[in-house]
Amino acid sequence: METEKPFDAVIIGSGIGGLSTGIILARLLQRVAVIEKNPLPGGLMRSYTRDGVDCPVGVHYFGAFGEGQPLRRMFDYLGVTDAVSAERMGRDGPIDRYLFDDFTFDLPEGIDAFAEALEAAFPEDRRPIAAIVENLRAIADLQNSLSFLSSATIPSLDIDLFSPLAVYLTKMNCSTRLRSVLCVASSWMGLSEHDCPVIYHHLALTSYLLSAWRLRGRGSDLAEAFISRFAGLGGSLIGNDPAAAILTDGQGVAGVRLASGRVLRGTRVVAAIHPKAVLAMLPEGAVKPRQARRIRSLVETEGLFAANVAVDAQTHPPLPHNIYRLHTDREGWISDGVFYQLRAGREGQSHLTMITQSPFSEWRRWEDTTTGRRGADYQEEKIRRAEGLLGKAEEIFGSLAGGKIIDAYTPLTLRDWVNSPEGSPYGIMRSVRQLPVAAALNRAPLGGLFFAGQNALAPGILGTVMGSFQAVRQMIGYDRFAPVFEGLLKGPGR
Numbered sequence: 028m029e030t031e032k033p034f035d036a037v038i039i040g041s042g043i044g045g046l047s048t049g050i051i052l053a054r055l056l057q058r059v060a061v062i063e064k065n066p067l068p069g070g071l072m073r074s075y076t077r078d079g080v081d082c083p084v085g086v087h088y089f090g091a092f093g094e095g096q097p098l099r100r101m102f103d104y105l106g107v108t109d110a111v112s113a114e115r116m117g118r119d120g121p122i123d124r125y126l127f128d129d130f131t132f133d134l135p136e137g138i139d140a141f142a143e144a145l146e147a148a149f150p151e152d153r154r155p156i157a158a159i160v161e162n163l164r165a166i167a168d169l170q171n172s173l174s175f176l177s178s179a180t181i182p183s184l185d186i187d188l189f190s191p192l193a194v195y196l197t198k199m200n201c202s203t204r205l206r207s208v209l210c211v212a213s214s215w216m217g218l219s220e221h222d223c224p225v226i227y228h229h230l231a232l233t234s235y236l237l238s239a240w241r242l243r244g245r246g247s248d249l250a251e252a253f254i255s256r257f258a259g260l261g262g263s264l265i266g267n268d269p270a271a272a273i274l275t276d277g278q279g280v281a282g283v284r285l286a287s288g289r290v291l292r293g294t295r296v297v298a299a300i301h302p303k304a305v306l307a308m309l310p311e312g313a314v315k316p317r318q319a320r321r322i323r324s325l326v327e328t329e330g331l332f333a334a335n336v337a338v339d340a341q342t343h344p345p346l347p348h349n350i351y352r353l354h355t356d357r358e359g360w361i362s363d364g365v366f367y368q369l370r371a372g373r374e375g376q377s378h379l380t381m382i383t384q385s386p387f388s389e390w391r392r393w394e395d396t397t398t399g400r401r402g403a404d405y406q407e408e409k410i411r412r413a414e415g416l417l418g419k420a421e422e423i424f425g426s427l428a429g430g431k432i433i434d435a436y437t438p439l440t441l442r443d444w445v446n447s448p449e450g451s452p453y454g455i456m457r458s459v460r461q462l463p464v465a466a467a468l469n470r471a472p473l474g475g476l477f478f479a480g481q482n483a484l485a486p487g488i489l490g491t492v493m494g495s496f497q498a499v500r501q502m503i504g505y506d507r508f509a510p511v512f513e514g515l516l517k518g519p520g521r
C-alpha cells in the first residue's frame with residue numbers, strides 16, 4: 028500500500044490521554060495524527076445513550092477544575108475549557124456522603140472544611156488529623172504549582188508518602204473510623220489501602236478537596252470538545268482503524284501500521300493505550316526481554332460492574348452529592364462498597380448510576396465472546412447482578428419499585444470498548460509494589476516511543492491529562508517544553 032508523507036507524531040488511542048497529547052503536540056508540530064480503533068473516538072470519557080438516557084462511563088466527577096487549579100490550567104492550555112459545561116459540587120452540602128454500618132461522614136469542599144469535619148467527627152484523633160492535614164496542604168501546593176512538570180527540582184518528599192496508606196495510618200495511630208473515612212480516596216484509583224501509596228492517595232484526595240465537578244451535559248460533549256479542538260489545530264483523527272503494529276528500524280520507531288493496512292510513517296509514536304497492548308504491537312526483540320516480562324506481569328486494577336436505572340423523580344429527586352455505601356472489617360479497612368450517583372434523567376425520571384467492584388474472574392466464562400454476542404446466560408447474569416444492586420440501593424433510597432434497569436456493563440464491556448486487559452478500569456495497579464515498574468514506563472523502551480494515557484502517570488481525568496503534558500515534555504525535552512509550562516502558569520488570555 029502506498030505510504031503518505033511522514034507525520035511529526037502519531038498517537039495511538041483517542042481517550043482523554045491521546046486527544047490531550049494530540050492537542051498539545053498539534054500546537055507545537057505540523058503533522059499530528061491520532062488513531063482510534065472504535066468508530067466513535069473518546070474512549071472512556073465518551074458516554075452512551077440507552078432508552079434516551081445518557082449513561083456516563085469514565086467521568087462521574089472530577090477534581091481541581093476551579094479557576095487557577097491544575098485541571099483548569101491544563102484545560103485552559105488545551106483550549107477546551109469554554110466547551111466544557113460543568114457544575115461545581117459541594118457548594119450547599121457535601122461532595123460525597125460515606126455511609127458506613129454505624130456512622131456517616133460527609134466530605135466537604137476545601138482542606139480547612141475537611142479538617143474541621145474530621146475533628147468534629149473524631150475528636151480523639153486530633154493529632155493524626157493535624158499531621159495528615161499538614162501533608163495534604165503540602166501536596167495541594169505541589170499540585171497547584173504543577174512543579175512536577177517544571178525543570179526545577181521537585182521538593183523532596185517524606186519517604187512515608189511512598190508507603191502503603193494502611194501502614195501510614197496505622198503508624199499515625201488513627202482510630203478505626205478515621206481510617207475508614209480516609210481510605211475511601213484510594214478506591215478512586217482502584218487501589219485498596221494496603222496497596223495505595225500515600226502520595227497517590229493524597230494527590231487524589233486533595234484534587235477533589237480543591238473543588239469537585241460534574242459534567243452538566245453528556246459525557247460525549249466532553250469528548251467532542253477535545254475532538255473539535257484537535258481538528259481545529261489541524262490534527263488528523265483516524266477512526267475505526269486499530270493500530271496493528273508499531274514499525275521500527277535500526278534507530279527506533281518508524282511509524283504505525285493500521286489494521287486496514289494503511290501505514291503512518293513517523294519517528295515519534297505516543298502510545299495512549301495500555302502498555303501490554305503496546306508490547307503486542309512491537310516486533311519480537313524490540314524491547315529487552317526482561318522489560319517485556321515486567322510489563323506483562325503487571326497486575327491490573329480490579330474490574331467494575333455498573334448498572335444504570337431510571338427511577339421516579341418525584342420520590343427520588345436528583346441528589347447534588349454522590350453516595351458511597353461502604354463495609355469495613357473490624358480494623359476499619361474497607362472490604363467493599365458501592366458508588367451511587369442520582370442525577371436528572373428523562374422527563375419525570377431520575378437516573379441512578381451504581382458501580383461496584385467485580386473482578387474479571389467473575390466474568391471469565393464469557394472471556395472468548397465479544398460485545399453484543401455473549402449469549403442469553405450473560406444477559407441474565409447482568410440482570411441478576413443489577414437487580415441485586417437495586418435491592419441494596421433500596422436500603423439507602425427507600426423503595427425503588429418501578430425502577431427500570433436501562434443498562435449494565437461488566438469488565439468485559441470495558442475490555443472490548445477500550446482494549447484494557449481484563450477490563451481494568453484504571454489501568455495497571457499503581458500499588459507500592461508495582462510503583463518501580465510503573466515508573467519505568469516513563470523511560471521509553473524504544474527510541475521515539477512514549478507512553479501517555481492513564482498508565483503513564485496516574486489514572487483519572489486529572490492524572491491522565493497530567494500524563495499527557497509529561498509525555499510531551501519527555502518527547503521534546505525541557506528547553507522546548509519551557510514555553511508550554513509558562514503557558515500553563517499564565518492561564519487563559521495568553
Ligand SMILES: Cc1cc2nc3c(=O)[nH]c(=O)nc-3n(C[C@H](O)[C@H](O)[C@H](O)COP(=O)(O)OP(=O)(O)OC[C@H]3O[C@@H](n4cnc5c(N)ncnc54)[C@H](O)[C@@H]3O)c2cc1C
Pocket residue numbers: 039040041042043044045062063064065068069070071072084085086087088089090268269270271299300301304331333382441444445446451452453479480481482486487488489491
Ligand atoms: C467505570 C469508570 C468510572 C470512572 N470514573 C471516573 C471519574 O468519575 N472521574 C475520573 O477522574 N476518572 C474516572 N475514571 C477513570 C478515567 O475515566 C480514566 O482514567 C481516563 O478516562 C483514561 O483515559 P485514557 O485516555 O488513558 O484511556 P481510554 O479512555 O481507555 O482511551 C484509550 C483509547 O485507545 C483506544 N485504543 C485501544 N487500543 C487501540 C488500538 N490498537 N488502536 C487504536 N486505538 C486503540 C481505545 O479504544 C480508547 O478509545 C473512571 C473509569 C472507569 C472505567
